Amino acid sequence: MVARIIEGEEIRGAVEYNEEKVAKGAAELLYAHLYAKEASNLSFKEKLFRLQHLADLAQRADNVCTHISIGFHPSEKLSPELLRRLAVEYMEKIDFGNQPFLLYEHFDTAIQHMHVVTTKIKDDGKAIDTSFIGIKKSIPATEYLEEKYGLIKAKEQKSNETIAIKAADIKAIEYGEKPTKKEISRVVRSVISLYEFGSLAEFNSILRQFNVVADQGEENSRMRKHNGLVYRAIQTNGELIGKGIKSSSIYGKPKLDFLQGQFKKKKARxxxxxxxxxxxxxxxxxxxxxxxxxxxxxxxxxxxxxxxxxxxxxxxxxxxxxxxxxxxxxxxxxxxxxxxxxxxxLQPDEDIPAVSWNKQFVNSIISQTDYKPGIKGVLCKWLSAGVHINAGNNESGPVFLAGHSKILPEYYWKLDRRVTNYLIANGLTPARANYIDRNLAKILPDRFSIEAMHAFSSYLNVQLNNLIDSAFEVIHDDGISSELLKEAKKKKRYRRR
Structure with missing residues (x-):
């Protein structure tokens, strides 16, 4: 059982979103809590008025609408009666038991889920405290109900079991089978209702996976100068399709100024x-x-x-x-x-044959490595087997790449964290690794084949060991040669005099 709580300004938008699902046969109103009539006898105005009346009493709160989605494991098929019971008990546990709410079951995904629309504004105009409600109240409530009713626990569910929004049907839009405005509006309103985002760029990152984008126009265009915004359908490669839909024509008017107000309230926790x-x-x-x-x-x-x-x-x-x-x-x-x-x-593209072969080659050599001889012995073993090492630094620290002597460096395979940590812990810095790689050609000329190197193995091992020793002696730990370090120390002593 997974619950997500989204707060927003518009009660009407949340109710309309669910009622549209009902009209399409993709949802059903199961229950109306603390309403004067049974759910089946309520008109749209009555559903909305009960919540809106309380929201209008708000003394300070901006986000008067509370929209909760509750999903279950794909293998679970719960009865309407049990869904109603779970909703009531859940709302009581998060301190919303005395608030009116509408409960809808949705059928538009493979996962059974329900939506609750309510308000946190009480009849005295004060707001229920929803600070950290997810951690403090919602998670303990769902865990209690899982235990009480024997539901599959959220912690045991796979992380890809999400309540999804259906992407805009690009082919249907292209061929005129579905109205562009209807498809785009559905996606935009769902994203605004459900997701948390703190900028237009973040909002667009969410929209793109559903084949929609919010477009401000070109840099110096008239639309951008006047803070205009249109929503457009896009291909998976980012190519725009058809005409844009004005933000003012979508219900709720998700214009730029509206979104900017949302950015402050909906930034991810x-x-x-x-x-x-x-x-x-x-x-x-x-x-x-x-x-x-x-x-x-x-x-x-x-x-x-x-x-x-x-x-x-x-x-x-x-x-x-x-x-x-x-x-x-x-x-x-x-x-x-x-x-x-x-x-x-990230590794190079494994679909390139040379990369795939090099990965197998490097992993084969490393998996057979005996680490007992120490770091110099390990490096000598790798080099004599035809493995070259070069290195660099990124924001996480040193990165070591390995490849066969005949493979292009861009196809080298990055060593995993375990091997990288071993190399770092034993004193191999990027500077030392690259020193060895630069000077390796003097010992192993290109005209020598691997077979030839095996024939001169004793001689080569001596040369390789000398090169490795030189790297650890000449190159200081921080990548500065020992000669430069000595010179710097002399100058420092001279200044003190």
């Missing part, structure tokens, strides 16, 4: 960073290329938007968590998760 950080870090540690990185995160319910310029160069990265309905810039999750940091940890 810090507590959601931990889940997304853990998943990204775990996937990167597996040693994956860009394609597999995106696929693994998608399997965990996370959409990745890589920002690229007209030349195709990446300049930013944003992660949309469709489980917690939050969005973060990479660098806001962790400094090393900037686009530069992420790409520095």
């Amino acid at each position: 810090p507590e959601h960073r931990e889940r997304i950080y853990r998943i990204i870090d775990d996937v990167l540690n597996k040693g994956v290329d860009e394609k597999r990185f995106l696929k693994e995160l998608s399997d965990n319910g996370i959409y990745v938007h890589i920002h690229r310029n007209k030349e195709g160069l990446a300049y930013g990265i944003t992660f949309v968590d469709n489980l917690t309905l939050t969005v973060f810039k990479g660098s806001d999750i962790e400094r090393s998760f900037s686009v530069k940091g992420i790409f520095s940890r």
Whole structure:
């Protein structure tokens, strides 16, 4: 049982969203709590008025609408009666038991889920305190109900079991089978209602996965100068389709000034960073290329938007968590998760035959490594087997890459964290690794084949050991040669005199 609480300004928008689902047969109103009539006998005006009347009594609160979605495990099919009971008990546990609310069951995804629309404004005009309601009240409430009714626990569910918004049907829009405005409006209103976002860029990162984008126009265009905004359908490659839909023509008028008001209220909460950080870090540690990185995160319910310029160069990265309905810039999750940091940890494209072969070659050598001889013995073994090492630094620290002597450096395979930590702990710095790589050609000329090197193995081992010793003696730990370090110390002593 997973509950998500979203606060907003508009009661009407939330009620209309659910009523539209009912009209399409994609939802059913199950229960109206603390209403004068049974749910089936209520008109739209009556449903709305009961909540709006309380919202209008608000003394200070801005976010008067509380919209809650509650989802269950795909294998669970609960009766309407049990859904009603769960909703009532859940609302009591989060201190909303005395508030009127509308309960809808939705049928538009494979996962059974229900939506609750209510207000936090009480009949005295004061607002229920919803500070940290997720951690303090909602999670304990769902865990209590899971235990009481024997439901599958949220902690045991796979992370990709999310309540999804259906993407805009691009083919239907292209061929005129579905009205563009209707498709775009559905996506925009759903995203605003459910997701948390703190900027137009974050809002667009969420919209893009549903084939929609909010467009301000070109840099010096009339529309941008007047703070205009249109919503447009886009292909998966980012290409715009059809005419834009004016933001003022969508119900709720999600214009730029409206969105700017939402940015301050809907910015993702810090507590959601931990889940997304853990998943990204775990996937990167597996040693994956860009394609597999995106696929693994998608399997965990996370959409990745890589920002690229007209030349195709990446300049930013944003992660949309469709489980917690939050969005973060990479660098806001962790400094090393900037686009530069992420790409520095990604492997080259495994679909390139040379990369795939090199990966197998490097992993085969490393898996057979005996670490007892120490770092110099390990390096000598790798070099004599034809493995070259070069290195660099990223925001996470040193990165070591390995490849066969005949493979292009751009196809080198990044060593995993375990091996990298071993190399660092035993004194191999990027400067030392690159010193060895630069001077290796003097010992192993290109005209020598691997077979020839095996024939002169004793001689080569001596030369390789001398090179490795030289690297550890000549290159200081911080990448400064020992000669330069001595010279700097002399100058420092001279100044003191």
